[in-house]
Amino acid sequence: MKSNTADEDIRRAVAEAAEPQAAPDGKPYLIISLKMTASISRSQGVPAKEVEIAALKQGIIPSRYLRNIGTIGLDGQIKLLQSTVAVVGAGGLGGTAIELLARQGVGHLIIIDDDRFSEQNLNRQIMCTEGNLRKYKVTVASRRVKEINSATTITTFRERLTGDNAEKLLGSARAVVDGLDNLSSRLIVERACRQLAIPYVYASIGGFSGQLMTIFPGDVGLSSLYGSPSSTVPEQGIETRIGNPPATVAMVAALQVQEAVKIITGVGAPVRNQILLVDARACVVDRIELGR
């Protein structure tokens, strides 16, 4: 645990490293570079995110987040850095979500997937390349996050989330992002999130269609779409016939990340008790109010 003196040392080091900048309107602000953040992290023996949080608390913006602040503010960026987001599935939706969450500056990512990359993943799974086929998705995702943001810490689980291990895998998460590809797994995640009181950002896609809703404990959820008991729901949908094209995956994953950012920062209202339907072919987005 850091002492007050150590905290003060970090604050002073950050203040000394700050560089003045001027906004287009002439308003001055302070930034701290990636290089100086890393240097203070090393010299003070603290994680980079602690340096970034210390900077933001003094109104000094880590330059890497400069383009985030206009939407979520300094407090929003601090909340993100102090938060854990779990991504269940690191394939199509999950891979893009992980990439964006790291860029957004979420402090801790939990990545859960037991699968390896295969050739049919290359069309849409942003982490999948010809060079890492047959590699475990969590291994590749972890490496990618480290390349993007050294302040984001990562916990990986190379296993499937089940009712039995859900608390161990998701327990510390502030939000859970759905990167799955079948309904039965989603129902397990939804149930676990309700039990653990964690908001669950559900999404799925098929062809040009995508759907999304954020489910807080007590909200309507997947049974409002697929009915109950869950034993009668379909395992897969039209994607088995019309595929999973990359643009639909990226669009819907981006919306999921924005939902997670809303949950954590409080900036914007999540899509709750509604299903959001994306039609990439017609470029139309609809919402339907859901009942019980």
Next chain:
Amino acid sequence: MALITVRFYSLWRSYLGTDDTTLQADDIQDALNQLEDKFGPRLRENLEIAGVHLDGKIQDYSLILLNGITLRNLKSTALKEGDVLHIFPPSIGG
């Protein structure tokens, strides 16, 4: 008989070329039968053009909500004036 609105979403709207329709129906089954007669062949034909062959009726491969509640969870199948049916394809991939 109740006058209800039927709204199509995402791919179904694209393939049917319409956002919505109205119809007079006694209950859910009556409404689904009318929808199938009016739109089923066109939807399957356009899906076939897109390379997708689907057997069955619209209700067999769609998510259908009545006033935001899935038909699977409805307590009554009766319709009342002003009800809205929402119909869209299930997308479960990722």
